Amino acid sequence: MSRLGNLGARLYQGEVGYDFVGKRKIWYGVSILITITAILGLAVxxxxxxxxxxxxxVFTTPKTDVSVSQAQEVAEDASGHDAIxxxxxxxxxxxxxxxxxxxxxxxxxxxxxxxFKLDSTKINAELVGPSWGEQIANKAWTGLGVFMILVVIYLAIAFEWRMAVAALVALIHDITITVGVYALVGFEVTPGTVIGLLTILGYSLYDTVVVFDSLKEGSKDITKQTRWTYSEVANRSINSTLxxxxxxxxxxxxxxxGLLFIGGGVLGAGMLNDISLSLFVGLAAGAYSSIFIATPLVADLKxxxxxxxxxxxxxxxxxxxxAAKGESAQDQEDVSDRAYDEAPGDAAPAVVGPRGSGRGRGRPSSRRR
Structure with missing residues (x-):
């Protein structure tokens, strides 16, 4: 097994882990700082x-020896407006x-x-009215609103309303950061950008739902045991799916x-930047929010x-x-494992979340009937 696979197995079994939920105030602060920066960039x-x-x-010319900078200068002088x-x-x-x-x-x-020393008929001119872009934007906002409503309803039914609220907060967090980065970088907003923003909605929720599913399974009958709090089970769920x-x-x-840095940056295919930047920032923000925002927020609410x-x-x-008796945490787990082994049938105490590596690990599921 590779090192990454071995680490994943140890995370899943609870042998190692990082206290994401315990340090949630740090992640909340980082997210608030990034979000404020994005909002300021958007406002300013x-x-x-x-x-x-x-x-x-939009003017399209046939093959020409005129450079991009020369064409830009001519177009701006002739129109009195900035040209791309x-x-x-x-x-x-x-x-x-x-x-x-x-x-x-x-x-x-x-x-x-x-x-350019060309016949004017060889230069294709296409007028674009602002109403078309407004229609696209309005439809995008409508689609975004419907999507969020459906997501909240589904998560509230499949999981619970607290997870639906946390997922919605994480989703708004991801969209705000993506739009703010667009403002700070100065990339042009096109219909491709709108498509990219709508595309990241699903990606943003994917990892969040995976962690929520693990948390739902791990917190089943949680009040019937005294080994872990809900926050600790939530933290184990994050680590097991990390x-x-x-x-x-x-x-x-x-x-x-590759699209963003090679296609748009190296090869100069600027149209690729429209959708690739929104996808890149949205995917990264979605992965961050599912681990550091959504699940810790659920733990806070629960x-x-x-x-x-x-x-x-x-x-x-x-x-x-x-602690007063001088027992260690491992001693407590061993006692709980022995109680599990000795309990007959349905009298076995509830076990919440992935089990660690102490005594009794790896016993077959058939023991619990």
Whole structure:
């Protein structure tokens, strides 16, 4: 077995682990700081909306020897507006100028033809109205709202309302950070960006639901034992699915990183940046929130219940009594394991979450009938 596989097995069995839930205030603080930075970037710098949302014209030229910088200068001088120029695979240029009407677009087309020494009919001009982008944005907001409502309803039914609330908070956290990064980086927001944002919604919830499923199974009959509090079971659930979350996130990020850094950065295919940046940031934020935000938040909400408060008191009281007798934590687990072994049939005490590596580990499930 590889080192990563061995680590995953040890995490699942509870032999090793990191106290994610216990240090949740640190992760909450980090998330709040990142979110505030994203909101400030969005408020101060704003989003660089593409031509589809602002309206304008797109000019496409045949193969030419004119450089991108020269074409940009000519287009800006002719239009009086900022221009975005991209080199096409055919050797031609795609020149995008926002906020142009029909007459202004005709003048820019003639000026480009004159400077490029081309027939104006060979330069394709396409006008884009802002209403089309507004329709896309409105439909995207509608789809986002419907998606969130359905997610909350499903999670509340499949798990419980606290997990639904935590998943919703994590989802808003991921979207806010992604939009804020777009504002800070200054990438153009296009319909591809909207598609990317809607795509990351599912990815953002995937790891969260995996941890929630493990937590649901591990916390079954939790009040019938006095070994772990709910927060400790939640922490064990995170650790038991940690390697899986890391593997799925890395595998998903690698091709997206290729699109973003190689396709968009090295090869200059700027249109790939629209969707790849939102996917890259969203996937990374989703993996973070499922581990550091969603599950610790569920633990916080559950620990407010009277039953969980009473359970915590019983667990801490038992540990204090054991400490007074000089027993170690491992001694307590061994006693609990012996009680399990000696209990007949249904009288066996409840076992919550993945078992550790102490005495009695690895016994067959047929013992509990």
């Amino acid at each position: 710098q704003g989003l660089n909306m593409g031509i589809e949302f602002k309206g304008g014209a 120029v991209q080199e096409l695979g055919t050797g031609g240029l795609r020149i995008q100028v926002s906020e142009l009407d029909t007459q202004q677009a005709d003048r820019v087309q003639e000026k480009l033809a004159e400077e 390697v899986r979350s890391i593997n799925t996130t890395v595998v998903a990020l690698l091709p997206v990183a 620990e407010r219940e009277p039953q969980m408060k009473a359970l915590r008191k019983r667990v801490l009281a038992k540990r204090a009594a054991a």
